[in-house]
Amino acid sequence: MPQRLTPLSPDGSELTIEALRQIAPSCITEVKDPQSGAIRQVVDFDVLRTLLGDRSVEAGTEMYSFIWPGKQAARREAATPITDTLRPVLEESVDWDSTENLYIEGDNLSVLKLLQRSYVGKVKMIYIDPPYNTGNDFIYNDDYTIDRDTWARQSGERDEEGNQYRKNPDTNGRFHSDWCSMIYSRLLLSRSLLTDDGVIFISIDDNEVYNLRKICDEVFGASNFVAQMVWERAFAPKNDAKYVSNSHDYVLMYAKQIANFKIGRLPRTAEANARYSNPDNDPRGVWQSDNLSVKTYTPENDYVITTPSGRRVEPPAGRCWRLSSKAFEERLRQNRIWFGSDGNGVPRIKRFLSELRFEGMVPTSILFHKEVGHSQAATQALNKLMEGGYFDGPKPLGLLRRLLTMANLAPDSIVLDFFSGSATTAHAVMQLNAEDGGHRKFICVQLAEETPEGSEARKAGYKTIPDIAKERIRRAAVAIRNDLENEKVRAQAKFAKVAMGEDVDKDPELWSNLYDDVERSQAQERLDSIDKRKESLDTGFRVFRLDSSNFIDVKRTPAELGQGELDLMLDNVKTDRSGLDLLYGAMLSWGLSLSLPQEVTVVDGCEIYNVDEGELVAYFAKAIPTTVIEAIADMQPKRVLLRDSSFASDKEKINTFELLKQHLNWDDKEVLDKVRVV
Structure with a gap:
């Protein structure tokens, strides 16, 4: 009988064992779980110690390490699976059916856990701008020494929506420890998402840069350190500074595997x-x-x-x-x-x-504001785009553009930002694609932090930071497309003059490599390039929101349930969840990208979901007629997902699976591998 699809995010130990399997398969063995009787894969430490020889160390031995109170708990939390899910929000999305970009609202620790199966080893670049721990900004409330809910009730440090974030004043005895725990667990999860030639950039200031370097050395490996870049953040010094006017921030850069990473060179200035x-x-x-x-x-x-x-x-x-x-x-x-x-x-x-044989200029470790922008200009540009001052401290678009270049992205690379703030990363990715015709995708993750009561943002209708960010992406998309249209108008005017043989002044912005005697074919190529870039440009995004599991809590035993509750448990899906909720939850569990194309086919009034032309075919209605089974088989699915409550009896379930076997020519093993129920 087909198994249930697991609602749990991956256990961190699973990823570690898989990594060990790649380099030391002989240390992986199997044991029987004493409680469930199931066979589990485990690590034989005696074999691993033998493989390591004198390169292993016993507990209690003096060694170099960076320790803070709560570190082990943060590490355990990163490895602990969750039952949460991501629910699609179509009404706030743009171009849902065609876009490959994602905007996810929710606690980024949970989101990173949920993305593990679908995006492990697929992200070329990560950029984050986390809280700097200045004593005034928010950090996530990641005290793992007691139960999360207990802590929230005792401390009162959970907001009305249940989000776990709070201020971290420097009077807190765990001022640095809390921040280190917060960033450590998230970086542990982020590393597995990077491609082998991937790279991460982290913005930070003097408050935690020394601790962040040590954490990154542990998570990514000190040998994979690339640079600690200095960004000239301020346009002018502050003459009212008590001691020294602090005019800079940092951007740390680490590769996943530095031997595989090649730096992207800069264009000539x-x-x-x-x-x-x-x-x-x-x-x-x-x-x-x-x-x-x-x-x-x-x-x-x-x-x-x-x-x-x-x-x-x-x-x-x-x-x-x-x-x-x-x-x-x-x-x-x-x-x-x-x-x-x-x-x-x-x-x-x-x-x-x-x-000139020119492969590009080598980037320098100093990011001058005249080249990448400064914080004041970034704020002014965002205010102009949004027609109001709704966000403090956005990063300049030029800074992200520089980092995108240094990351040496392929035309179809994925870029992740899980502290996305005002969504500068999304804006920069779309603009880069508009310029060179690439198809890079962004994944932005942002906690639904509320805007302050009485703020300009709240007065304008933006209740949360994601509300501002999503509108910023929409407006940036319009501006980018308008720029392309203006470029085409100027190119058409130039083309007309060239075709007529007129002697015209060159436009250095558009025609620096074209001279007055340019041939008609060259001008036509320019026009064709603009049309192709306009046609292929993806300025949409699918919105997902972190929520609790799609399924009713089944931890309680039948003896603990009343008769009415037992009736409800016959269908384990929560009443407020739709077929799309179940579909995308299943895609996360099965390791499918959330951006895959999806369509709905109606057969005898029943909706069948088809993801990426048969990668996953799902059906969630209350009954499952034979015509639906035949339609599913006609789609030649690689995976099939059905709702357990669709079957009136075990006999009907067995008959359904037999029909699938016959129509798809599957054997028993293939059914077990390819069919799941929820």
């Missing part, structure tokens, strides 16, 4: 290009002169050069020319040697910008 000019009107374009002499001495390259003015020039003492005399004469005939504007200078070789 206008400042770098400005060093190139064309004083002799060379038809090959702008150039820069370079020293013709070298330190490595070669006798055959030590000769005299005569300038156009007749002056004889020898290499500097101890040096020679980089070119042989024959190669020099060839470059001279090609007008690649420069003797100065008067023809009397020391010879130099011309390097043309158009011929």
